[in-house]
Amino acid sequence: MIIEELILILIAAAITNNFILTYFLGICPFIGVSNKMESAVGLGLATTFVMTLAASVTWLVYQYVLVKFNLVFLQYVTFIIVIASLVQFVEMFIRKTSPQLYKALGIFLPLITTNCAILGLTLFMVLRKYSFLESVIFGLGAGIGFTLALVLMAGIREELEFADIPEALKGTGITLILAGMLALAFMGFGGIISG
């Protein structure tokens, strides 16, 4: 039973309630890093990692510090501190393990800190009263969904290089239109899972 529920949360976060294409969170890296497949995969994985970690750490902090001491009103500040530290950690880790990826991600790596998808994730998690395991799965699912959207977009944009786009729409313009079309396509998943 519990496994069924977890799978539902995972799929819901990744596909039907995709953070980028349904909630429109994290559009900045979505537009900024989706022009190359390699960096899209890199940022997607980095974000997935941060999301999963952020979900688990913030859950622990929320339950054992904020709720315990009756400090729920501090959740925004606390969550941002947690996310910022995690991102800093991931940055050091990537710099050590893969300098190429570090270069390719450039400014967008530290910008994960201000990626609203991650803060959104932690706030949703509190709102929906998930348990620890559910939160971790939710974070993982959201990360997978983020990566999926980023990779889909990068694939399309790489093909777009060869397309004959009207001058006025070149660059960000056509990307936003495409994002809208992708979001429409993802609406098709809407009825699969309720809740």
Added chain:
Amino acid sequence: MGNIYVSALLSMTGLAVFFAAVLAFADKKLKVEDDPKVSAITDLLPGVNCGACGFLSCHDFAEHLTAREVDPGKCRVMTEDHRKKIYDIMGEKEKDTYPRIPLVRCAAECSQKEPEADYTGIATCAAAELVFGGGMKCTYGCTGYGDCAAVCPFGALHMENGLPRLDAEKCTGCAKCAGACPRNVINMQDKRNEKIFYVACSSQDDMIRTRKICSAGCIACGVCVKLSGDGLFKIENNLAQADYSKQRNADTLLSIAAKCPTKVIKET
């Protein structure tokens, strides 16, 4: 009630200290050793991260230098001495580079800037340029609001009587002033000689209009072209242009400058 403040303070401090400790530990464990060459070069670079070399920061520039992808001469800010040391670290021979300086191609002081209308808007060149140059008749010359002086990171330019004046000692040739000028009045040039002679006017208006609206403008009379003979000057678009690469004899140039009817040929 006081309790909640104390617990809020304590728990937030606790969390902050905890994460700081984790990060400090990770910093030690995951430290990336920089190439010693890169850090040596970074120390020699000015460290102002002005971006004039075209790279993100001095550190980024140093990385490309170590990979021998660029020439240290790209950095206009650093001193001769440091440049030589960087060549030593790179193990390459120095190339001929000249310092670059901005030339202000306009000589109209406040009293000579003929007004066409009163401009009471924001007092920057960029804003004035949007509304027909801030009411000045000449559409090529310096508007005199001093965007160049404001943008200079080294304090080498100041406005004097409606024109930017250069303090050559402080100038590093970073070209930020040239980028800030909406009318491209400021040109960057290699300083090959002690003195460069240049035409301090950018106006491409014809002789009659220039004569009418400005007493300091180049009227493209061609006296300088005739006197020099060997291409020291040429006239293009109603404007005399100096060929800086041919300037060798300062005396000849001085005598030509003295013959200019509007005295628009200036020396640095």
